[in-house]
Amino acid sequence: MKILVCISKTPDTTSKISFTDNNSKFNSDKVQFIINPYDEWYALVRAIEMKEQAGATVTIMNVGSADCDAIIRKALAIGGDDAVRIDAEPDDAFFVADQVAQFSKSEQYDIIMLGKETIDYNGSQVGGMIAGLLDIPFVSLASKMDIAGNIASLERDISGGRELLTVQTPFVISASKGMAEARIPNMRGIMAARTKPIKVLPPFPSEKLTSVKKYDLPKEKAGPRMINADQPEELVALLHNEAKVI
Amino acid sequence: MSVLVFVEASEGKFKKSAFEAATYGVKVGTLLGVETHALCIDEAAESELKSLGDYGISKVWYVNDSRLRNFDPLVYAKVITQAEAQTNADVLVLIQSYSGKAIAPVLAAKLRAGLVSGAIDLPVLEGNSFLVKKNVFSGKAFATYEMHSAKKIISLMSNSIAPEKKPIDATVAAFKPELEDSDFRVTVKEVVKASGTISLSDAEIVVSGGRGLKGPENWGMVEEMAGILGAATACSRPVADIHWRPHTEHVGQTGVAIRPNLYIAIGISGAIQHLAGVNGSKVMVVINKDPEAPFFKAADYGIVGDAFEVVPKLNEAFRKFKAGN
Ligand SMILES: Cc1cc2nc3c(=O)[nH]c(=O)nc-3n(C[C@H](O)[C@H](O)[C@H](O)COP(=O)(O)OP(=O)(O)OC[C@H]3O[C@@H](n4cnc5c(N)ncnc54)[C@H](O)[C@@H]3O)c2cc1C
Numbered sequence: 026m027k028i029l030v031c032i033s034k035t036p037d038t039t040s041k042i043s044f045t046d047n048n049s050k051f052n053s054d055k056v057q058f059i060i061n062p063y064d065e066w067y068a069l070v071r072a073i074e075m076k077e078q079a080g081a082t083v084t085i086m087n088v089g090s091a092d093c094d095a096i097i098r099k100a101l102a103i104g105g106d107d108a109v110r111i112d113a114e115p116d117d118a119f120f121v122a123d124q125v126a127q128f129s130k131s132e133q134y135d136i137i138m139l140g141k142e143t144i145d146y147n148g149s150q151v152g153g154m155i156a157g158l159l160d161i162p163f164v165s166l167a168s169k170m171d172i173a174g175n176i177a178s179l180e181r182d183i184s185g186g187r188e189l190l191t192v193q194t195p196f197v198i199s200a201s202k203g204m205a206e207a208r209i210p211n212m213r214g215i216m217a218a219r220t221k222p223i224k225v226l227p228p229f230p231s232e233k234l235t236s237v238k239k240y241d242l243p244k245e246k247a248g249p250r251m252i253n254a255d256q257p258e259e260l261v262a263l264l265h266n267e268a269k270v271i
Numbered sequence: 272m273s274v275l276v277f278v279e280a281s282e283g284k285f286k287k288s289a290f291e292a293a294t295y296g297v298k299v300g301t302l303l304g305v306e307t308h309a310l311c312i313d314e315a316a317e318s319e320l321k322s323l324g325d326y327g328i329s330k331v332w333y334v335n336d337s338r339l340r341n342f343d344p345l346v347y348a349k350v351i352t353q354a355e356a357q358t359n360a361d362v363l364v365l366i367q368s369y370s371g372k373a374i375a376p377v378l379a380a381k382l383r384a385g386l387v388s389g390a391i392d393l394p395v396l397e398g399n400s401f402l403v404k405k406n407v408f409s410g411k412a413f414a415t416y417e418m419h420s421a422k423k424i425i426s427l428m429s430n431s432i433a434p435e436k437k438p439i440d441a442t443v444a445a446f447k448p449e450l451e452d453s454d455f456r457v458t459v460k461e462v463v464k465a466s467g468t469i470s471l472s473d474a475e476i477v478v479s480g481g482r483g484l485k486g487p488e489n490w491g492m493v494e495e496m497a498g499i500l501g502a503a504t505a506c507s508r509p510v511a512d513i514h515w516r517p518h519t520e521h522v523g524q525t526g527v528a529i530r531p532n533l534y535i536a537i538g539i540s541g542a543i544q545h546l547a548g549v550n551g552s553k554v555m556v557v558i559n560k561d562p563e564a565p566f567f568k569a570a571d572y573g574i575v576g577d578a579f580e581v582v583p584k585l586n587e588a589f590r591k592f593k594a595g596n
Contacts, residue, residue: 038525038544039543042412062525063525118386119385145409146407147388147528148376148386149388152376153372153376153379154377165344166373168518178460184342184470187462188341188342188461190458191457202511202521203518234386237415238400241413249571252572252573252574254574254581257587257588258591261592265592265596268553
């Protein structure tokens with residue numbers, strides 16, 4: 026079985042977010058970058074578990090510049106076998122998905138996995154776009170996956186509940202909580218990752234359909250109005266008369 | 272040219288988010304000077320379909336095909352693509368629900384259309400630029416996207432725009448998609464309905480508990496408050512991690528991002544990752560025994576006190592208020 030796990034580079038969750046160039050660019054100064062947590066904790070770890078249980082090769086895929094090599098090495102340390110980096114700026118979801126789709130056409134992966142969204146642009150776009158471009162099933166927001174032969178059983182969140190389904194390979198899944206537990210790479214994994222291959226490819230011809238024109242930060246709040254713990258009626262009155270939310 | 276809105280119904284009734292999407296779509300239609308149509312794949316009676324006219328939708332297309340009772344984003348996207356061709360739509364609007372999140376990107380790939388997912392405001396036309404604003408960095412900032420493609424897809428965050436009446440007499444028409452058996456590649460074994468509870472992302476009021484509540488047995492008073500207010504319940508990440516509450520209730524940067532009108536946080540410290548998913552809320556109330564808890568800085572109203580004393584009293588006050596209104 027061949028599994029492709031797509032990872033993206035995001036600011037650490039504790040990062041203070043700011044912008045430069047007249048609010049048109051993300052300020053990466055002093056920001057620590059990590060593997061997008063959904064890609065790492067759920068998609069990658071589940072892929073590694075499947076490799077341990079049933080045997081599989083796990084290829085790490087990233088669209089990004091050379092400064093993504095650190096997170097790719099970490100993914101290899103967690104257990105990926107090899108990696109491919111498409112050397113391009115990942116600043117439009119369609120462009121990124123098109124790169125992955127064009128690359129994977131010739132490779133015939135059984136499962137393409139990624140996290141349900143990135144914690145920076147919160148798009149939830151790339152997985153569905155890959156599936157659309159390759160015209161293979163897309164199991165979105167999957168919280169469970171088991172596979173026997175070429176049939177996978179999955180659980181996914183849908184509007185109003187959960188769907189339990191089976192699907193034949195090849196397919197794309199976006200992984201959410203429940204899929205696996207986060208793992209910390211061990212020393213052996215870190216050592217092994219140093220010699221695993223990262224193949225760097227030039228981008229395939231494609232197009233960018235969106236771009237960010239500018240950023241804004243939310244307005245700072247003035248500070249809360251404090252209410253005495255013995256006077257809950259006052260809070261109720263304020264929520265009704267002042268905030269008008271009840 | 273037209274605008275096409277994809278609306279979701281559950282148990283024959285439109286959700287509030289369907290009216291939000293309709294209102295949004297009609298406003299985009301007005302901006303572009305075109306009609307706005309809606310498409311519904313879920314089961315709904317004719318009168319319910321027609322009610323979208325109250326919000327200014329001129330034509331409501333419905334699909335009656337039992338093969339579509341189960342959700343599959345590729346099949347749904349195929350239906351919507353065909354409806355898009357029939358209505359000659361240049362802008363498609365969906366809700367950023369669990370289903371919308373899955374359909375929109377497939378649709379974008381099929382139509383080679385730019386997609387802004389999780390839009391929080393109406394598009395703005397600036398010269399030749401079509402601009403749409405959304406939350407980024409999990410609520411820590413906003414980004415205004417420019418969409419370069421001829422076809423455009425916007426999936427709207429629920430609770431971003433209030434449904435607005437603009438009654439017209441909508442026509443209701445059947446839409447018959449062309450589907451082959453080979454399109455149905457996913458076999459649905461079971462659908463587990465989350466019935467009875469209010470869905471977190473649609474809820475106008477959310478009551479949320481953190482580790483300060485000490486254990487799952489203490490959630491009675493949280494559920495009681497939610498019951499009185501007609502609210503959904505949520506929790507911080509550690510609470511879901513230690514299985515006090517189901518993971519679907521976990522809000523924050525790595526959980527569900529929500530933007531209710533009112534968010535009440537009980538025994539939650541207000542870590543940056545928690546705030547990221549909730550600071551789109553219009554009003555936030557924080558109840559914490561530690562006056563230094565970081566959450567107070569983000570709050571609109573705060574009570575310093577022991578949740579086990581404050582919450583029962585507050586529930587009493589909410590109940591009195593509800594009885595009098
Ligand atoms: C990569 C990453 C991602 C994360 N993503 C998320 C996320 O998506 N969502 C999220 O919530 N967290 C997330 N976290 C965790 C986050 O950093 C915090 O650890 C977490 O939010 C704390 O949860 P809490 O407020 O319930 O618990 P605590 O921080 O333990 O706070 C408990 C609070 O309860 C108060 N308290 C205690 N007893 C009482 C009482 N009797 N009455 C009233 N108040 C009381 C305390 O004063 C304290 O403020 C993430 C962390 C990391 C590293």
